[in-house]
Amino acid sequence: xxxxxxxxxxxxxxxxxxxxxxxxxxxxxxxxxxxxxxxxxxxxxxxxxxxxxxxxxxxxxxxxxxxxxxxxxxxxxxxxxxxxxxxxxxxxxxxxxxxxxxxxxxxxxxxxxxxxxxxxxxxxxxxxxxxxxxxxxxxxxxxxxxxxxxxxxxxxxxxxxxxxxxxxxxxxxxxxxxxxxxxxxxxxxxxxxxxxxxxxxxxxxxxxxxxxxxxxxxxxxxxxxxxxxxxxxxxxxxxxxxxxxxxxxxxxxxxxxxxxxxxxxxxxxxxxxxxxxxxxxxxxxxxxxxxxxxx
Numbered sequence: 001x002x003x004x005x006x007x008x009x010x011x012x013x014x015x016x017x018x019x020x021x022x023x024x025x026x027x028x029x030x031x032x033x034x035x036x037x038x039x040x041x042x043x044x045x046x047x048x049x050x051x052x053x054x055x056x057x058x059x060x061x062x063x064x065x066x067x068x069x070x071x072x073x074x075x076x077x078x079x080x081x082x083x084x085x086x087x088x089x090x091x092x093x094x095x096x097x098x099x100x101x102x103x104x105x106x107x108x109x110x111x112x113x114x115x116x117x118x119x120x121x122x123x124x125x126x127x128x129x130x131x132x133x134x135x136x137x138x139x140x141x142x143x144x145x146x147x148x149x150x151x152x153x154x155x156x157x158x159x160x161x162x163x164x165x166x167x168x169x170x171x172x173x174x175x176x177x178x179x180x181x182x183x184x185x186x187x188x189x190x191x192x193x194x195x196x197x198x199x200x201x202x203x204x205x206x207x208x209x210x211x212x213x214x215x216x217x218x219x220x221x222x223x224x225x226x227x228x229x230x231x232x233x234x235x236x237x238x239x240x241x242x243x244x245x246x247x248x249x250x251x252x253x254x255x256x257x258x259x260x261x262x263x264x265x266x267x268x269x270x271x272x273x274x275x276x277x278x279x280x281x282x283x284x285x286x287x288x289x290x291x292x293x294x295x
Contacts, residue, residue, distance in 0.1 A: 015095060015102045015167035018050035022148065022158040025077065025084070029157055034073035050162070055095045055102070065151065066090040066107075074151055084152035085110050091151065093141070100167030101212030104149065106137040112153050115139060115146035129179050131187050131209050140190070140209040142166045144176055170205070170214075180206070180217070189215060201231075 018040050021027040029035065030051055040052035051072055053063050064070040068088035077084045087108040094103050106113035117130040128144040139146060143166045151157040170192045171177060178191040189206035195216065196203045204217045 096212035100169035
């Protein structure tokens, strides 16, 4: 395997975005007197408004949303269709210092904070990837990723995120972000760049969509013949030499691929390995007791 190289990030502009209301309920919340400090007017000759969220202050790296003592107020409302069921602390936006990623955390009692996809026929400007919460109830929001978010029952408050800077310090901002695994509906990372490679596979630096931290993903070139034997043996050896919980079985992707995650303590990176499902039947795999987190 070739030596790994990591480029220093070039753009360290702190994240900043506008929460733009998409429905009447969200507009009423935006205009609420408790949100006057964050109110953002797009221009003086228009009634287009939103809520400004800016992480440029090092002392202000978390923004709270809810109906009680929060930065952005989402009032509890009722109508003929029911109640919004907004929690005192509904959700937060938080920055990961190392990567500049913004993570949305759902703290709602009813688990009714959700990213959602634009409706069919929406303009290309709103197109992007929607990554749902997994078990952690935390998920990345970035340019082209989870551009719309709803709070409350029946998507009561609907907002669109319009980015001024999405952080994501290590990523190239001139092209769309690559989200993977490419063969899985459940996306788990954003690809940053290639950091190394060899005869059997290529390693990419990525950002975990659930917590915004760096990982390393190894993709084997093919999984047949000797390459399959090598991949199986390599991952089995990793399990054998690590006696703690530094290696975890994360998920099975499709019928033929098994995705494993490794947490090297010395680098604080995560190594994701795609190998044949043949490994899942080996004695080494059974010994790990790895728990599948597949949806």
